[in-house]
Amino acid sequence: MKLPASLYSRRAFLNGLIGGWLAALGSAFISPLLKYIVPPTPEPDQVTVPFADYKDMAPHTVKGFAWGNKPGLLQRTEAGEYVAFVGVCTHLDCNVSFVAEQRRFYCACHEGWYDENGLNVAGPPPSPLRRLSVSVEGDTLIVKRQG
Amino acid sequence: MKALGAWIEDRLGLGPVAAFLAKKEVPCHRHTILYYTGSSILLFLGIQIVTGVLLALYYQPTLAEANASVVRIMTEMPLGWLVRSVHSWSATFMIALVFAHLLGIAFTKAYRKPREATWLTGVLLLGSSLAFGFTGYLLPWDELSLAATKVGTNLPKALPVIGTWLTQVMRAGDDVTGDTITRFFIVHVSVLPLALLAILGVHIFLVQRHGMSAPLEAERDKIKLPWLPFWPNFLLREAGVWFVLLGVLLTVAVFLAPGVGPQADLMAPAPEGIKPEWYFLFMFQTLKLFPARILGLNGELIAMLVMMAGMAAVLFLPFIDDRPFERKGKVITGLAWAGLAYAIGMSIWSLM
Amino acid sequence: MESDVSRRRRAIAAAGLLLLGALVASGWLEARVQESPQASLKPAAAAPEQDKPAAPRPAKERMAVYVILAWVWLSIAVLLAFLRLRVREADRVHRMGLHRAGDGPPGAPGH
Ligand code: HEM
Numbered sequence: 353m354k355l356p357a358s359l360y361s362r363r364a365f366l367n368g369l370i371g372g373w374l375a376a377l378g379s380a381f382i383s384p385l386l387k388y389i390v391p392p393t394p395e396p397d398q399v400t401v402p403f404a405d406y407k408d409m410a411p412h413t414v415k416g417f418a419w420g421n422k423p424g425l426l427q428r429t430e431a432g433e434y435v436a437f438v439g440v441c442t443h444l445d446c447n448v449s450f451v452a453e454q455r456r457f458y459c460a461c462h463e464g465w466y467d468e469n470g471l472n473v474a475g476p477p478p479s480p481l482r483r484l485s486v487s488v489e490g491d492t493l494i495v496k497r498q499g
Numbered sequence: 500m501k502a503l504g505a506w507i508e509d510r511l512g513l514g515p516v517a518a519f520l521a522k523k524e525v526p527c528h529r530h531t532i533l534y535y536t537g538s539s540i541l542l543f544l545g546i547q548i549v550t551g552v553l554l555a556l557y558y559q560p561t562l563a564e565a566n567a568s569v570v571r572i573m574t575e576m577p578l579g580w581l582v583r584s585v586h587s588w589s590a591t592f593m594i595a596l597v598f599a600h601l602l603g604i605a606f607t608k609a610y611r612k613p614r615e616a617t618w619l620t621g622v623l624l625l626g627s628s629l630a631f632g633f634t635g636y637l638l639p640w641d642e643l644s645l646a647a648t649k650v651g652t653n654l655p656k657a658l659p660v661i662g663t664w665l666t667q668v669m670r671a672g673d674d675v676t677g678d679t680i681t682r683f684f685i686v687h688v689s690v691l692p693l694a695l696l697a698i699l700g701v702h703i704f705l706v707q708r709h710g711m712s713a714p715l716e717a718e719r720d721k722i723k724l725p726w727l728p729f730w731p732n733f734l735l736r737e738a739g740v741w742f743v744l745l746g747v748l749l750t751v752a753v754f755l756a757p758g759v760g761p762q763a764d765l766m767a768p769a770p771e772g773i774k775p776e777w778y779f780l781f782m783f784q785t786l787k788l789f790p791a792r793i794l795g796l797n798g799e800l801i802a803m804l805v806m807m808a809g810m811a812a813v814l815f816l817p818f819i820d821d822r823p824f825e826r827k828g829k830v831i832t833g834l835a836w837a838g839l840a841y842a843i844g845m846s847i848w849s850l851m
Numbered sequence: 852m853e854s855d856v857s858r859r860r861r862a863i864a865a866a867g868l869l870l871l872g873a874l875v876a877s878g879w880l881e882a883r884v885q886e887s888p889q890a891s892l893k894p895a896a897a898a899p900e901q902d903k904p905a906a907p908r909p910a911k912e913r914m915a916v917y918v919i920l921a922w923v924w925l926s927i928a929v930l931l932a933f934l935r936l937r938v939r940e941a942d943r944v945h946r947m948g949l950h951r952a953g954d955g956p957p958g959a960p961g962h
């Protein structure tokens with residue numbers, strides 16, 4: 353038996369209303385849910401380390417520190433200054449190492465190379481290593497985001 | 500839309516299921532409300548699965564990290580406290596409803612032939628739900644959960660022959676340690692869900708197989724009761740109940756969020772006033788009441804045996820009361836009321 | 852027929868209230884079980900007061916939650932009204948004996 357058209361459309365209309373409101377109700381949960389699933393993991397504005405640990409570094413050597421969840425690399429220059437990099441390859445996020453003999457940074461993932469100043473010189477990395485600014489205050493070394 | 504539907508139907512062949520649902524009838528009588536308990540349990544089970552996965556994203560089941568990771572969820576994760584609160588409250592709602600479901604079926608004698616197997620799987624579902632509660636209670640790893648788990652896992656020790664071994668299996672050795680956390684975690688998030696869903700599948704299949712039970716008088720006099728089509732008339736009503744329950748759950752969870760105590764210390768004395776979850780209170784109180792020795796026998800052993808006998812009686816109820824469906828079964832009804840009164844009375848007593 | 856429906860409706864309403872009452876009561880018990888031992892613990896614990904809040908700390912987050920809650924209840928109220936209309940419609944079709952003709956779940960014959 354076929355239903356009268358008016359009956360059918362009333363049903364379809366109500367189905368649509370209910371579906372729409374369900375969607376509205378659901379939407380109330382989506383944004384909090386997404387926020388919970390991807391919690392904020394902000395990069396630190398600055399990191400402090402005891403200067404004593406880094407005081408005796410020879411020129412052209414590199415020592416690590418923790419820049420939030422990433423490796424930070426502190427380098428002593430010829431002139432005795434300190435420079436810091438985020439030790440993460442700008443290609444696909446691998447951690448880089450400092451090859452002391454060659455005075456270059458090396459990324460093993462796809463053989464990427466950076467020179468002593470963090471400039472990408474060979475391999476796939478598209479841009480230089482990120483630099484951080486370093487200052488010394490008393491016995492602490494302060495590493496800050498640059499710019 | 501039509502073409503897509505046809506494509507899916509060709510691969511899945513769900514036509515008979517839909518046809519079955521279209522024909523399913525729900526009898527209308529004074530106990531029809533009991534039919535809502537089962538589907539509401541499903542609602543809370545779904546919520547447990549969703550919030551449980553969310554919690555497991557950050558929970559760390561180790562001695563060093565368990566308590567700290569819960570604190571982190573509650574303080575650092577956006578709305579983490581609410582996720583935890585909903586998980587904890589939904590567990591309470593679900594278990595309350597499972598009890599209500601079971602009692603309703605006991606009162607209406609819906610467990611009788613041919614629904615004995617449905618009842619058996621139902622009691623197994625109750626057991627799984629309680630096991631969920633028990634294993635979940637340890638996970639925050641505060642002083643309370645340590646003490647409660649020590650007591651709970653110590654109980655089997657009173658049993659002869661296998662008792663000590665059972666305790667060791669539950670604890671991963673003689674004591675509750677970090678390994679116990681890991682073990683309880685994997686049971687809580689993997690073993691029990693798989694077991695419960697498997698049993699639930701059988702349970703729901705059996706319910707569909709036998710159709711909804713009707714009240715005794717209707718069965719006896721072979722009356723055809725007024726009925727509603729399950730799809731969509733009854734389902735729409737169920738949906739209404741679900742949404743109200745969802746709102747109540749959220750409201751309670753927002754205003755009564757559970758806290759977490761200081762991290763458990765394996766060497767510290769038990770804190771004052773330890774209590775299990777509310778659904779274990781009556782057993783807890785029963786244990787307190789048994790003296791250490793009864794007629795020269797170990798009191799704890801006797802308490803365990805009494806409780807096990809009670810559980811067995813519940814499990815095998817359809818075989819204890821295997822009379823034809825139309826008999827009233829006043830004794831069982833009386834016993835069910837007595838059991839309910841005992842459980843409520845004991846629970847209140849232990850709270851005082 | 853009509854009185855039957857209203858009786859059923861009243862039964863459903865009563866059942867809902869009962870269920871809610873039971874749930875809230877059981878929840879209250881649960882809250883006591885969860886909170887009171889900890890509350891009584893606190894003074895005894897000599898350890899430096901560890902702040903482990905149960906509720907949201909940032910006022911902004913609390914506000915957001917209340918807004919969501921209000922929104923949820925509003926949606927539920929409207930949804931219930933729509934569901935009621937839909938139920939009446941479905942029941943009318945059922946009374947007319949027409950339910951086999953296309954009101955089944957998607958994929959059922961006659962849909
Ligand atoms: C996780 C736990 C459980 C879930 C999700 C669940 C789900 C369901 C559902 C959806 C139904 C359909 C009809 C109704 O709502 O009454 C049902 C029926 C039934 N359940 Fe459960 N149930 C659970 C636990 C239990 C327990 C603990 C028992 C008994 C000890 C039980 C025994 C039964 C019986 C005998 C029926 C058939 C009732 C009738 O035909 O009138 N179930 N269950």
Ligand code: FES
Binds near residue numbers: 442459
């Ligand atoms: S990630 Fe470093 S070279 Fe590809």
